[in-house]
Amino acid sequence: MKRVSPAGKLTRSILDEVLHAAGRELVTARSGGLLLTTSTVFGGDFLLTRVLASADPFYTVSVQGTESFSDVPYAPLAPLLQDSPDIDFESELDVLSAVRDRIQRLTGGRSCVVVVRGPEHLDSASIALLTRLAESPSVGLLIRSGPRSKLPLDLELVLADGFIEEVHIPVLTAADVREYFDSILGATLPMLSSTLVCDVIGGSPVLLEMVTRDGELKDLIQLRDGVWILPRELSLTDRMAERIFSLIADYAPEETDVLLTVALAHQIPVEVAVHFWGVDPVNALLLEGALSREEDAGTIWLRAAPPILGAAIRHQVEPFRSRRLWENVHEHLTDLTNTPGIIHRVLWKLSVGVTVDDHEVLTAATMANRLDQPDTAELLLRRLPSDVAADHSGVFAAAEVQRARTEFYNGRTDLALARLRRLVLSDPGSEVLISVIHFIFQINLATGLGASALSEAIRRHTATGPAGKAYESTLIVRLGRELQQLTAGIIPKNPVVEATGVPQDPREALCWHLVSGELLYRRGDLLGAAAELDLALDLVLDHEHLRNHGGYIVTRLMFLLAGGGFWDELAALQTKVTARRAPWIKRFTGFWELVEGLTALRRGRPLTALAHFRTAVVVLRARDIKQFRPLAAALATYTAWLIGDPSLSDFVGEYRRLTHLGPPERRMLAEAYMAVVGEAPASASTRQRGLIPVEAANPQIRAELSVLRVQIGADDAVDVAIERTAGLSDPRAQSLHTVLTALASGSVSELVDAAEFCLDRGQDLLVPVCLGVLLTQSPGSNSKVVRSASKLLARLDPELQRLHPQLASLRHATRLTSREATIAADVAAGKTAKQIAKQYGVSIRTVDGHVESVLTKLGLSSRKDIGKRSP
Template identity: 25%
Template sequence: MGEHIDSGQDLVGRDDLVEEVVSALSGSQYLGAILIGEAGVGKTALARTVAKHLDGTVSLLPVSASPSLRKVPFGALSPYLHSLSINDVGSSIAVYRSLMSHLDSSSNGSKKMPLFLVDDSHELDDSTSVLLSQLVAGRRARLLALARDKPGPTSEFSAMQQDGLLRRYDVRPLTDLEVHELCRRELGGDVLASVSATLAKMSGGNPMFLLALLRQAKRSGYLGVRNKVWRLVGPAPPLDVSLIDLIKARFRRRTPAQMSVLETLALAEPMPFDALVHCTDRLGVSELHEDGLISIADGRERLVTLSHPLYGEVIRQDVPAGRSLTIRRKVLDVFDQESSTADGFLRFVAWGLDCGLPPDDKTLLRAAVVANRLHDADFALRASRAVHTPELRGNALVEIARAQMTRGHFAYAREIVDEVLDQCTGFTLAKEASLLSIALRVRGEDAPNQIRADVVRWEHIAERIAAAADSPDDPQIKLGLAVSRNGYRIMEGFALNYEGRFREAEGILRDVLADRYCTDEVRLAGLSLLGEALGSTGRALEGTRASGEALQIIATHGNQFVGHTEFVLTRHFTSLAHAGLWDEIEELLDTLVRSKPSGPTSFTGITELSEGLIALRKGLMSSARTSLILGVEGLRESDSNQLMPMALGLAAFSCTMVGDTTRARGYATEFEGCASLGTMQARLLGKVHVVAANALFQGAARSIEELHVLARKAEADSMTVLAVVALELAGRLGDERCFEPLARLARTFEGPEGAVLTAMADAAVRKDPAALMDAAELAQSCGYLLIAAECLGKAVRYLSQRGEEHKSRTVQQKLNTIIGQLEGLQSPQFEAVRSTAKLTQRERDIAKLAGKGYSNREIADAQGVSVRTVEGHLYRIFAKLGITRREELPGADSASTG
């Protein structure tokens, strides 16, 4: 068949489509189906899977069309025309009889319906197309035809579709989530979201291209595995020769005019339609669009691109230097690079550098800025090093330093930044260099004091610039000083947040935000930090409003502030998490991270960390462990917000909760090695979870005491959320003293999480089963399954202690249901809740016999115990399982027990 896709296992993302096609071919409404899609999208693999599902009900007759057979009447049917004489080759009637003879002889009297599976049906000759249409219309056979979207199925098949005889199915490229799943399946392990996102972008979601890229990436070492997690290592290798040949085959038999269009687009895409037509040939553009090789977007400019990301990479390799230079000169006359996408803009600038026709220095500097935003350090260095205008040299050095920081060359970046600040003569450059200096500070020891040193230096530079001005009273100088002052005061607030001194930071941040010279850039930074401070002190809803406003500022300024997105989003996620607004986090991950081409790369680790935190709070333990392991590995690649200490603590705790003690020990040990890095909040959040995880190794009593110490210190320092987390974890370890201070602190919190924790703690303090059941219902409705289970577990215990066994069994049934949803939970610390539903081996044996209808005497004889002992066991079994009759025992035979 035309496309090769492995079909040894179930297709990713095609289950519903397979079911629909099988239904259409099995039912009476349609006589067949047509699968339409681009080459390599998986039509052949889909057809094979459909054929497997139909095995036993149809007689499969594969038909392979091809360009070489298109001029041969009935050539594609030759495998089924053995009885045809040489003289009858041109006779339609003779061909029909020969084909029917083959069908009759191959059926051997069976009633299986013949099914023609026609691959590349768009290449069928007219005679074959007409004959197959007649057979299908006459209900002598059924048809499953595969065709490319351009040029599409034959006219006969199209007519049958329009008449309702054939059902059309469009086979789309894989979504990003489906690409991620196929990567996991092909690599045989967990994969960072940034890896699958990069490969999704390169492959365009085409399964054939994706599999080829994956295999090449493994062979070349571009993909590497660490701690059982696949990640990208080093620069991308050149495309594999076999993949290049496969793509080049799509451009064969193209006219010179069409090749001119393809080459121009490969070098300059995306291009406005009018610009492309002006540089090339209108008819060629139209023909390529009709054949599906180029795409034309809606909109005023009608941007034109090649229809697949890999096409341009292959075509560019074959354009000679002289031809490239000629095309560029044509394009420069008509092409407005401002209309291009970020990737297209960078490609256009790189093309100019390659041709010896570089753009002006301002454009080169802008390209360096864009490349750094996209984490393309190599091109940022290339563009910034080509800037020679003295007035722009300081800005170029800042971009060079930023690129070196991305590469991990922190000492080199520090030297460059210090050089720029020593010679700085402009307010804007002082701001950019100072912010970059602070970004370098957070990666080292004693970050808050180092940040304050940078703030003082920034202040001195601003004063030096003002003093050197011709007129200190110049409005621009005054404005520059005022804006700079707000900038370094914001950084003072950042240093205070870094130390966990949120109340002090709040005052400074509110003052700056109220200042008349608070620019939009300063405002978005101030709002982000204010959101962090509010969220960390129990005012999470107010915090999300502040950081949400910062996100809105970014959204309304195009690409101007896009470089601040990660800084703002990370703090916004934190506030949302403190509030318990999980759906909002998921929505933001979809709209601002996963859906952006550069998003997962720049947010490496943060996506997985957010998903892991959500799963952990919900009690989905296996999912939490997987996501947090991925989050740790992602943050090893990039951790500009210094979240690693928190990620390690959460990962250690999640591993403990599912019984993965080896990883739990490893993460706890690694945490101790980096416990002095990161913000105070991240370090202490990691610390409390490591302490809780260590209960498995050092005993719950010691961990509980450590958690109380941490909670008291956090409360004294106004780190209210941290205190609540420590107390909640103490309660999870079996501590009863924690609930009174937990209720007192959580009562002041905003959002669903505060309400859930308050209800649980209040009910636990009063040991009130009814209140605990109400708290469990609230927790479950808000998605906190683990807290709901803990509340119900306490309610069961208190009801049993009061002798209210009937109510206890009812609550136990609810508890059993929730425990079943706490995927993978094996934590000894949670045994107090689990044990009420966990049967001993003796109890399981007795329950099994009772379920099969054995009497108490028969069970006693089989187990070698007294009847009274059996009765006692059954009483406890019924209580644990929350049931009242033998018929309700797991696996009970109603006929035997009834």
């Protein structure tokens, strides 16, 4: 599928490869022609032009099927019959001869491609003649079709016979998009960004190239240190929008109106579209792939597909046309209750000059923030005054909360907190104060900042009178206090969640599951904690008014699962939040790379891990709302140190330049990783306030810290680490405990068992520790030990085998000599010991000795296993 140059880089994109191969196929004698359908990808003419460019025929002639002449034999072939007036149209041979003669005169026997458009309107006689014509080695058919389902039966039969082949335009995966940016555009696109780009373009390689092969791309996507940094909301330049908009230029007026209306409204009920334009244009657009449909609460909604097409339409549609469409359908949009629909309805009204009241603008801005669209929210909020003193309705004060949210979501936490402090001092009213308290609490959970602002907001709300005091005693406030205690390392004496069941109210239930999850986390039950946090996530995904809590839950849950080594559960979670298009994952790009790096490192792929950590560091420099950059820099430093990568000094410098080291537990982890490398802790001016003792950290963090102390070489570190990992049930802690116990005992069998235990639980990075001690304690000539070690080595990722320093002696001990390699090849070829001995003039005993050595070094059990593994 991809052609790779000697340097390992793609010389052409996937689409280039497909179209180039199709073009070359078109001018060979191996097939009669090609069918190019566009049911799953836009840009049929764009693709057709590229195929023709690859084919480079001497002459091209076009044939067009039209509905008005669909029953007239040979009418579409008029361009091929221009200079043949005396044709007997009753004779197929006479018509075929005339067409062949004209092509011969035009080409002189050289290559010719007949481009056929509108094949659904071709008559049977024309199809039969074109098929016969393509039997000539110098003539190829290139049929440009719409959806495959519209092809006439005659063409379907020709296609089934294999005489005409279909060009299969690939639907790209996120991995394809990532490879395209790396190899074609020359820099790394983060994994989550790859998923988001793939979703926006609907996997269309045509749309990918239309966006990325534009000179204005650099104005939309920043390139920093070899990493593409996508903006939160990927906009389009005028040129990009014009290109994409041109893909729908051939649609009929009814189809165009349907598509434009759906795009401007974001989505509309299918019955509205059918009411105005009928079933046929709607079905045609669904078949073409320009519309998608989704069912929600019993209503089938139409959307422009893929999303970037809708964005291009909104960018390009003319105001007059937009106004006309609005006047047609606005009465049917007033009852929209879905968040995107409400936002786009307000934006549409504003764009065509319809008056929108302040409450409606505020609602749309609030919903835009819920969908993690702070740029859209900010645009809407500009229409609302910010003078809270003159605010009698409470709208302007509520708008200030949303302005603070846009600042927080754009990484300006200090500005958000400053705005909220000013708002609290202005006494905005009880309802607004409650929303301020909820928001500052969210900021505090995510970043550890804003504790004083939260206390002041609560104090002022309590002082408002009976309503404030009543609020202080509500379940949600009690749960919030316990959640703060738990995140500070304090387990409440009588937890609320153990005294009450799950509440019915979604917001209270969300807090209940969060507290329950954190409580289990503090008690060392990571899987139980993950289950509670997952229930909280389900509530967020099912209730739009809770969406603002999704970011905290997902980061907490992903970090917990990655830290505990629950790889399958982690993959399921990542699929869940991307498949359901959780809006706030767009702000996780750097954190996502950090988790991918941690996963790769512990699973024994250090070089891959280092690449992820490096990407995470670059992304988090620009946007680090939840303050994971210190840990990313520390993990990158540690990984570079572990494998001796020359980038070590760069990452050390990155860490030293930090002015904030993140929340306490992550800061402790980061400093411990840096201590292993030999970096002293940061100065007191850099270390933030609110430090917690190691004993107050959750058991998972305590276990990691104790193991890192072992690497540093601290006194009694092994005993402390064994104690702290005992009783924990997650795969990571169990693997650590097993390895530490084996190291303390020094038993060869325990070291082997510990290594196998780690491999079975996906903790491959711990295996070299066991193997290093194993070979140190046992002489290299101990064939039993070497064979066991070799078996374990063979199960490790090649990256780890090649790069881990503790495996160097094992690699040396298991390297075959030239004679052993030769004999291993002979055994693999099926030769007996007697045949090999005779071939080399040695004794059978000598051959058997070499074979035994090969088995030992490769960790194999019998001679037949040698044939299954190349030495």
